[in-house]
Amino acid sequence: MADLKLTNVSKRYSNNVEVMRDINLDIKQGEFIVFVGPSGCGKSTLLRMISGLEDISGGTLEIDGEVVNDIPPALRGIAMVFQSYALYPHMTVYDNMAFSLRIAKLDQETIDHYVRKAADMLQLTEYLDRLPKALSGGQRQRVAIGRAIVRKPKVFLFDEPLSNLDAALRVATRMEIANLKESMPDSTMIYVTHDQVEAMTLADRIVLLSAGNIEQVGTPLELYSLPRNVFVAQFIGSPAMNILPATIYACGETTKVNVAGQTNITLPIKTDAGEKNKTAQFGIRPEDLQVSENGDYVISGNIEFVESLGESTLLYIKADGCSDLVTCKLQGILKFKKGDDVKLSASPEKMHLFDANGMNYREV
Template sequence: MAELVLKEVGKAYGDVEVLRGINLEITTGELVVFVGPSGCGKSTLLRMIAGLERITSGDFSIDGVRMNDIPPAQRGIAMVFQSYALYPHMTVRDNMAFGMKIAKRPADEINEAVENAARMLQLEPYLDRLPKALSGGQRQRVAIGRAIVRDPKVFLFDEPLSNLDAALRVATRIEIAQLKERMAGSTMVYVTHDQVEAMTLASRIVVLNGGGIEQVGPPLELYEKPANTFVARFIGSPAMNLFDGVVKASGDYTVVSLKNGGTVTLPVPSEGQDKGKEVKLGVRPEDLVPTDGEDAVLVGDVEIVEGLGETTLLHLAPREGEEAPIVKLPGIHRIDRGATIRFTAETSKLHLFDRTGRSFLYRN
């Protein structure tokens, strides 16, 4: 369908720079998800691709054609917004067909496109209903169908599930995943603040922060090999635990002495981090397991126990200068508040970051 290329793209409102140095290639058939904290620029970047925001600097192209000054209607892009934006007095059929009617497409072409989209989205029984007779998930499918009938080069989704309740969000997320399979070859860009959506839908995730890109990669790569502490903390729930330490010995292996009293040896070169240099050790809450041995990465007093059924979250008392650690254990565990517990983790599950927050393990 389409290949998107952004080279040194930036956006500024007067003296306020909101995006800078965005370099990204999105290949045909990918579903790329933009994630990041509020205000990081992910929706602005999507709107720049759509042509709804002007590009201040850099170049954006689709299939090799520069799009900076091309109007939105001529870019071959269809956008699905957070709001369904359906006409309440029109049937589902008319809502889906409206754009094609405005473009004065032949009636038989319009009917065929609407029928095909309705079949793809399982909306055939609802074509003659008004939006008020539909559930939230069905309305969102109509909005997606309105985009499909245009047969665009690129689909853009701007937090399309955020207005749905939890159950509908899950169901509609699955429907979008199935839609992507049925529309193999379609290029999609998707903005969300929901990690589950990003991890389950994306071919690749783009993590944005402070107007720039922190890391780009497949979901599990970002989970297993975060490039820095920001990505490590942002991807995964609960967030990765970070513990202060210093390099005790360096070389082909790095020995780290932790402020909490533990010592760990990681089979990664220290990359010039001499003995005594400050580092941070990262470990995900789900990778910690109780231990009676001397290999404890974490020793702490339980302050809060959250029994969720399928998992148990333990919130431990924080040490000075560090955030409160969290441990995520599978299943049900009956642990008393105030209990002191020792935890360890497999060496392969540990992450090491230098003083700047860059991972020792990550390679571009």
């Protein structure tokens, strides 16, 4: 049992700057939750409030139905893996893992049992006598995880644990963390990252934050295919979703819009009559655009840049009526060059429509 419940949680610093506002979140036992967002969005602060390292200024945090606002970190049944691993540099791997157990005054035999079990699980047994400085980055990472495991916590907290690793190691360690989760299905894990690939691959549910607010909570694919607003739409997915100016000219079961003054499109989205003649934002992901074959198109323009990546080709298009370049991602190697005119089309199901405030017209 390790459900987490945040109710109206807020964070204010002593200079009265409010960095988190009315956070409401339910986390079920065994879930892998990822907090993601741009830097400064408050995701680490939220994690640290859950851990008890930061005070909660308002609202309540419950773990297993018990309010733990004033309980110190060590008694909340949580364990944390830090960005820098925070290994104690003067202690061996063994002592690092045994530290919390010794503080809790467990007997030597129990400590030894737990430490060796964790070391075995993480393939650290042969390094137990080494100091952290004699380990590679990946090994240090595993020691940090081992230090969390031995405490048998109800909730694991990870604070950007992969950001200090190089790209290749990051992929391997990401899989290890996924395996770890699989081997401990009852543990709740909360993971903070700014990397959307980590978020998409690891999470059961993603919590996307921005400027101290939760923008959307959902499974990775929900966030991808049904973003609640423009911010989510542009944050998830790479390259980011194109947002084009649009005007609604007919409402109902389907909605007709004029995109960038160029074309009229019918979207399978239901809108109220009151939305008629309002300006809106039309969204389409770069990978959902194709070169038009039959003459129908959504947007047309003149190619400004071409980036050939081998597996795909990115076109950056200057389109009339759009201030930003439109990005288009096409599979394979294609022979486009700067200055070519192109017409791009897309299937209506893949199109998104947001109101002037950025909210999605589709039900989320």
